[in-house]
Amino acid sequence: MKAGVFAYARPSSLAEVFDLLEQCGDEAKILAGGQSLIASLNMRLAAPAMLIDINGLTDLAGIIVSGDMVRIGALTRHRSVERSVEVATHLPLIHQAMPYVAHAAIRNRGTFGGSIAFADPAAELPACSVVLDATFRIAGKSGERSVPARQFFKGLYETDIQAGEVLLGGEFRALQPGYRSAFLELARRHGDYAIVGVAAHGKFEGGRFSDVSLAFFGIGAIPVLTVSTAAALEGNPYSPDTVAAVQAAVSTDLEPYAYGDIYHGAATKLHLARVLAGRIVNALTAA
Ligand SMILES: Cc1cc2nc3c(=O)[nH]c(=O)nc-3n(C[C@H](O)[C@H](O)[C@H](O)COP(=O)(O)OP(=O)(O)OC[C@H]3O[C@@H](n4cnc5c(N)ncnc54)[C@H](O)[C@@H]3O)c2cc1C
Numbered sequence: 001m002k003a004g005v006f007a008y009a010r011p012s013s014l015a016e017v018f019d020l021l022e023q024c025g026d027e028a029k030i031l032a033g034g035q036s037l038i039a040s041l042n043m044r045l046a047a048p049a050m051l052i053d054i055n056g057l058t059d060l061a062g063i064i065v066s067g068d069m070v071r072i073g074a075l076t077r078h079r080s081v082e083r084s085v086e087v088a089t090h091l092p093l094i095h096q097a098m099p100y101v102a103h104a105a106i107r108n109r110g111t112f113g114g115s116i117a118f119a120d121p122a123a124e125l126p127a128c129s130v131v132l133d134a135t136f137r138i139a140g141k142s143g144e145r146s147v148p149a150r151q152f153f154k155g156l157y158e159t160d161i162q163a164g165e166v167l168l169g170g171e172f173r174a175l176q177p178g179y180r181s182a183f184l185e186l187a188r189r190h191g192d193y194a195i196v197g198v199a200a201h202g203k204f205e206g207g208r209f210s211d212v213s214l215a216f217f218g219i220g221a222i223p224v225l226t227v228s229t230a231a232a233l234e235g236n237p238y239s240p241d242t243v244a245a246v247q248a249a250v251s252t253d254l255e256p257y258a259y260g261d262i263y264h265g266a267a268t269k270l271h272l273a274r275v276l277a278g279r280i281v282n283a284l285t286a287a
Pocket residue numbers: 029030031032033034035036037038039074075100101102103106109110111112113114115117118120122123124125161165166167168191192193194
């Protein structure tokens with residue numbers, strides 16, 4: 001299928017973007033890498049009257065390390081994040097997750113901000129952002145604001161970005177001493193969206209886990225931070241008992257959120273989440 005008719009603008013400043021968003025209201029969509037948006041236009045799942053192409057706003061692209069903070073601009077291509085030495089050094093969770101984000105051709109165009117703003121429930125970067133307790137910067141005509149990733153994802157493909165606003169990027173705390181990360185997902189083919197995935201970050205020191213955060217994705221409408229699962233790890237060693245406790249806790253944490261899709265029922269997803277929970281505990285010891 002082909003997209004419906006739409007107008008196109010390529011502003012060169014954020015101020016112009018805000019003006020266009022104000023003029024067009026609900027009729028406008030921001031175009032970043034186009035890897036999700038153009039597909040939805042072609043399938044007529046979306047029919048905006050105006051596309052506002054932000055690819056001219058080069059200030060929105062780039063990865064900056066400042067003190068112990070790492071900033072990833074919204075327009076940074078997935079490929080740049082994947083190949084960034086700064087990300088590999090300071091945000092190993094994101095480094096591990098990037099090869100799972102679609103295929104190389106899509107990563108060449110797709111952007112960090114597009115993934116976060118699109119908020120696909122099976123996407124990798126939203127879950128990593130939640131686990132790492134990142135903050136997103138959002139701007140509109142009336143100024144800039146910051147929203148914690150843990151409050152940003154509101155529902156299926158729904159975020160805290162309001163009409164007239166643009167996502168500027170994400171801010172992450174760089175890896176702290178003693179902390180480590182692990183990332184796993186199950187997909188039908190490599191590069192597909194996950195059936196279920198898990199991102200984890202925390203300490204494993206002196207043979208014991210502490211301060212571990214885990215978020216599962218592909219199983220709920222948004223990334224699910226699993227609180228009982230983290231509690232089952234706290235202060236415990238890597239042992240069969242700990243793994244069993246973690247797997248039991250996953251069911252408690254995820255059951256209220258679990259939904260099936262056209263390929264996998266909720267029960268299958270929950271089973272796969274328990275399998276991944278066992279593996280991620282092991283992966284954290286090895287990371
Ligand atoms: C075959 C295929 C497989 C894929 N597999 C995966 C996968 O496994 N994991 C995964 O995470 N993704 C996957 N993707 C999606 C890919 O990662 C996209 O790049 C990403 O979802 C959207 O990024 P984009 O820059 O292309 O955004 P676009 O398609 O340009 O935009 C997506 C949405 O976000 C909005 N938007 C974009 N940037 C901003 C901004 N700065 N501020 C406010 N709103 C904004 C747009 O208006 C639009 O609604 C896949 C895509 C395809 C086609």
